[in-house]
Amino acid sequence: MIGTITEEQLEFLTDNLEEEFEEDEDYFLNADTIDYLREQGADKELLALLEKALAGNDDGIDIAYVID
Secondary structure (H helix, E strand, C coil): CCCCCCHHHHHHHHHHCCCCCCCCCEEEECHHHHHHHHHCCCCHHHHHHHHHHHCCCCCCEEEECCCC
């Protein structure tokens, strides 16, 4: 687990990231993705969390969400 996000942040991610399948709950994230999210208006807290998760992974990572 990389952290907890708000419902609004999750909605922002699902609206702005590409899903391979309609029921997908995981996404590929790299530096270009973070730049794109920044340009789309992602809030500072979400960007900081994603940047921390990506740190040291130049090839990118897969992220997923779980709703409690």
